[in-house]
Amino acid sequence: MGDGGVYSTGDSLGTAGLDAIIIALGGWLAIAAEPSGAGAVAMAYVTPVAIMNIRTWSPFYEADDGWTGLSGTFADMAREIEQLNGEVDPYWKGAGSEAFKSFVTTKVLTPLNALQEMAERGSDGCNGVGDAMVEIFLAWAGATAGAAIACMAADLSGPVSPAIKWAIIGIWVAFVTACLVAIILLMTGTRSATSAMGTALEELKRGFKLEGDKVVKESSKVGADQRDLIINPENWNKEVQA
Structure with missing residues (x-):
């Protein structure tokens, strides 16, 4: 969260702009809270x-x-393959046909569906975090601007003005702390999305053997028993419709 790292041009520009707004609003609040001494607390926070x-x-x-694009790609691939797999039925019957269809289902469609599910979970998680970050920032900005206006109004209260400003800053600090707690809970909540993606990945592993982050190519090959069924003409029982 606070390592200062950026991940794209848009992130870099967004980070710079957001920091400028935070400093500007915080500076306004600090100035408005003086000369009570509470301004230093506000700026430090x-x-x-x-x-x-x-x-x-x-x-x-x-x-x-990115995740949405991947999800759509995997869905399109699975839909097309499933359609082609179904088109086998009118022209190819028997053990060879069933072995081929089983291979396509277990080694191609199941992993593709798992990848689509994983991409959807990634999309949902990222979108949810983004929306929550916008809401938290708007709440923080509104509270900070409101506190600054309240401190300026407190100048009209005469001798009790410093005490009022300290009270305002105390309430503001408590609210900002609540915002930070919300951010922590938000990041913790992303674990559920990560868990769902992990479940999808396990489904993918059941279709393919993995070594590190690479697929073992032998695991995607047709098994010897299935291959014999598929290539043996005696198992074809071809039925071509007129």
């Missing part, structure tokens, strides 16, 4: 806390677009 934790949502939306 802005720089190391808000800037380090309230991050731009652009990389999450960019990742969402």
Whole structure:
């Protein structure tokens, strides 16, 4: 969250713009809270806390677009293969046909469906985090602007103005802390999406053997028993419709 790293041009621009807004609003609040001394607390809470934790949502939306594109690609591939697999039925009957269809289902369609499911979970997770980050930022910005306006209004209260400003800053700090807790809970909540993606990956592993992040090519080959059934003309029982 707070390593300052960026992942794309949009993320870089978004991070710079967001930091500028956070500093500007925090500076306004700090100025409005003076000369009570509460302004220093406000600014201290802005720089190391808000800037380090309230991050731009652009990389999450960019990742969402990527996952959505992958999901659509896998779905299109599976749909086309399933259609072609079904077109075998009118022309090819028997053990050879069933062995071929079983291979396509277990070694091609099942992994593709698992990949689509994994991509959908990735998309849902990234989109959810992005939306939540926008909401948290808007809540923080609204609360900070409101606190600044309240501190300016407190100047009209005479001798009790410093006490009022300290009270305002105290309420603001509590709210910002709640925002940060929400961010922590949000990041924790992404584990459920990660878990769902892990389940999809396990389904993929059942279709293919993996070594590290690579598929063992032998695992995608037709098994000897299936191959014999498929290539033996005696198992074809071909029925061509007129």
